Amino acid sequence: MANYSVRNQVAIISLCSPPVNALSSDVRRGILDSLKKAEQDVKVAAIVICGEGRTFCVGADITEFKSEFKTFPNLFELVDILESSPKPIVAAIHGHAFGGGLEVALACHYRVALSSAKLALPEVKLGILPGAGGTQRLPRLIGIDSSMQWIAFGDEYSAQIAANIGIIDRIFPSNADILESAVQYAQSIIGKSLINRRVSKLPVKDASKVSHIMEKYKQIVGKKSRGAIAPMVCLEAIKHAALLPYVEGMKKERMGIEALMGSDQSKSLIYMFFAERQVRNWTIPGTGINSKNTKPIKVEKVAVIGLGTMGRGIVLSLLKAGIKHVSVMELNKTARENGLLFIKNILEGYAARGTISETQKRSMVDALKPVSNFEMLKDTDLVIEAVFESMSIKKDIFAKLGQVCKPSAVLATNTSALDVDEIAMVTPKPKQVVGMHFFAPAHVMKLLENVRGSKSSPQVIATAMNMGQRMGKVTVLVGNCHGFVGNRMFRHYTVETDFMLEEGAYPEQVDTVLKKFGFAMGRYQVGDLSGNDIGYRMRTKFEMTNKQQPPGAPERER
């Protein structure tokens, strides 16, 4: 599905496959048919490829990976056909040019973009490689070093960064009309030679340094992407761009993608991609209430109670989400000072690395509002309690919140296992109470488990879900039960690792094996970070300590 029109000697091929213009077999066919029309029309002197709707193109249609992605024209066939067109083609990028979308753009002779556009080759995050010439064309445009950085990690970059390194030829302001701007640009290049514009024909500038660069990235990938196969295969494919002619390099790229596609790692990552999107569509079982028919409450002012490990991370997540008023309440002076210092240091680090600008950093620091008593929370829209994991302390806090907060305020507890209903019952409006269970470190971990109490209102649930998305979290709605879902799953994992200790392994040995396998942290490191006392208190509550459980009881069975 691609629409075709002609404007002042310029043919316009616009991808039309909402919501993200993924390159399904129909879209690929549409591009090819339109290209033929443009080539045959003597009145057409240049071609623009653009995307209709919110984005240029996010790449191959992942839902077709099982079958149709092989039908003619395959994506790797299409890019070569585009590049060899005798008429100049301009890719007009707004929104995203990701994966196969960027590979299509690389096959065009010119690339222009709105300054707000984002570019990436994120295939590695799906356990594959950019198999439509990305590993061969990108190095010819930006060199081996930058290509390894882009392809082996799959991160997104702004159009400005892409322009600085030579991917984008012209940037337009974010409020410009991308199509109009691209058509004018296309008119300006009519008649110019295409000799240096076919990227597959260009030499790789830093080819002679390939062994050295390869070694550098092998080390980084070995550390950052432990256990993942695709990043290493990506590096190999890019290496071939330096060592082989384009056609031979493409054969190697093809071998790489054939090896990766359908691998267990790729299947799991693709499953995860869709699962992460599916959880946004929450429902309350048996009620007909769901994410589509429930509106969240407007949240501008948020408060976090407690500045320990969890509270600090939650505050940072809120600041990163752009919340302009984050009250922080920590009655212990040392904990308050340490917590605020930690938050400011992390923000400094983000600014030093360029993750946020100095201006953003300043406005985040300004958004932090230390408060010293509950009265000061009376006009807060959402309060997230993140104190010590003790039912009596939490009840005490929620009773106070229930007295001072406005009736519409959402009151959330970050408990990792306690009964959300029991906490809610101490407030005059239990329907305003919900669980928001973050995972440590909360500013890094993407998972947020929102816990639906038996009384939580649909708007309160929608607000917690919406806030999770604003923070960029994979936000999952779960029911209220001991340990919810995350810790119930984690328990089986910890039981097995604890058996290993009983059998004589040291904690660091267990952690080393887990990290080698690919876990970001070992199980015992996680315990140290979250606090081993939490697990101990839970085991005590369930009478699993001090031999109260006789051998053979389910809790002690292997």
Ligand SMILES: CC(C)(COP(=O)(O)OP(=O)(O)OC[C@H]1O[C@@H](n2cnc3c(N)ncnc32)[C@H](O)[C@@H]1OP(=O)(O)O)[C@@H](O)C(=O)NCCC(=O)NCCSC(=O)/C=C/CCCCCCCCCCCCC(=O)O
């Ligand atoms: C950041 C995004 C782009 C946008 O994010 P956001 O705005 O939040 O929107 P989302 O909610 O994420 O998305 C909206 C809906 O769109 C769906 N979606 C998104 N991307 C895709 C996609 N690529 N395909 C299909 N559907 C997509 C998403 O699910 C949402 O749907 P819903 O509303 O939930 O229903 C973000 O979307 C994003 O990051 N997207 C993914 C970008 C990406 O990963 N792109 C790369 C894709 S892979 C690729 O491009 C590969 C190219 C090379 C292919 C080479 C083919 C030749 C190989 C031949 C070898 C033969 C081997 C044979 C082996 C064998 O025989 O088995």
